[in-house]
Amino acid sequence: MLSIVIPCYNEEESIPAFFKEVEKVSQQIDHEIEYIFVNDGSKDSTLSCLRELHRSYPQKVRYISFSRNFGKEAGLYAGLQSAKGELVTVMDADLQDPPELLPEMIRLIETEDIDCVGTRRATRDGEPAIRSFFARMFYKLINKIGETEMVDGARDFRLMTRQMVDSILELTEYNRFSKGIFSWVGFNTKYLSYENRERVAGETSWSFWSLLSYSIDGIINFSEVPLNIASYVGALSCFGSVIAMLVILFRTLMYGDPTSGWPSMVCIFLFVGGLQLLCLGIIGKYIGKIFMETKNRPAYIVKETEENNLL
Known part of the structure; x- marks a missing residue:
């Protein structure tokens, strides 16, 4: 048959x-x-x-x-x-x-x-x-x-x-x-x-949006790479902030010229905050899948x- x-x-x-x-x-x-x-x-x-x-x-x-x-x-x-x-x-x-x-x-x-x-x-x-x-x-x-x-x-x-x-x-x-x-x-x-x-x-x-959502589901169901990317982005952001702090400290000690300006600080805060939300969103998608599976x-x-x- x-x-x-x-x-x-x-x-x-x-x-x-x-x-x-x-x-x-x-x-x-x-x-x-x-x-x-x-x-x-x-x-x-x-x-x-x-x-x-x-x-x-x-x-x-x-x-x-x-x-x-x-x-x-x-x-x-x-x-x-x-x-x-x-x-x-x-x-x-x-x-x-x-x-x-x-x-x-x-x-x-x-x-x-x-x-x-x-x-x-x-x-x-x-x-x-x-x-x-x-x-x-x-x-x-x-x-x-x-x-x-x-x-x-x-x-x-x-x-x-x-x-x-x-x-x-x-x-x-x-x-x-x-x-x-x-x-x-x-x-x-x-x-x-x-x-x-x-x-x-x-x-x-x-x-188009339903196909895009379907594609994202396919990636999440068959790959852990997005989770790894979230980890790498977090590590890179942390490393970059340490380098920036060292540069500011060096300039302050050597030239007495601390970096100033609230616009640049606001941009940095928004950028880091965006990265955090992106990583949380990626993790949240995986947790959501786990949540639906555990409901059985x-x-x-x-x-x-x-x-x-x-x-």
Whole structure:
């Protein structure tokens, strides 16, 4: 069986087109297919669309509906936990992940010594320039300071063996960053490149600031370097202040010319205060992550599935 996990947030317009396209490709696949749609607290008619799709294809289409919006990471996690197939793939409902790659991905994973076939965008054509710039900077930065290597342009769209999926599910952390988790668990992975595609319908829910926040979470989840930077900055600031005090003392003893001027002192105070707040902010992000982990809250809460739907 091939399990297809599809996280959905306000995708009522995309779901029918997505299902139609994947069904076309399924004719080339010699596997039983199950669809697992995860409704992540959508505010439109996504849930109604999934109910109708399940009624039309009860043996093939399953769905999970959250009690509220928990984020795409929670949707991926829930879908992987529910997947029953020996092969599992993750796809977006907006058709930015080309379904026609599935037959080739299955062929590769069945004929070569690999556990995962990932996909990556060859270009970022059609994406806002500022978003592309910061995305490239993120991958360069995370690969220099992080524990695991992440491929620039890699999508969540990938085909995985059951062994790899089970390994991913062993990581039960609340603060999840799937791109890093996919790399961290290891396993042999091969990437297929494709040209960037626009959404088939609807609008993306990812703003620049939400992507920036997501990137910061990824860095914090897979690197301790920001904490080290805070320590280095504090040590450098302390060393600089000692040097400055020695210079002032020397000038006072030798020339009777103590350094004066409150504007310079105010600038120094503001600079040092800013460094302290920066370091506290970095430490605070890590403490916040620890705080959420120690609460041991579930990553998501299920309100409805195709099994308990009474409508």
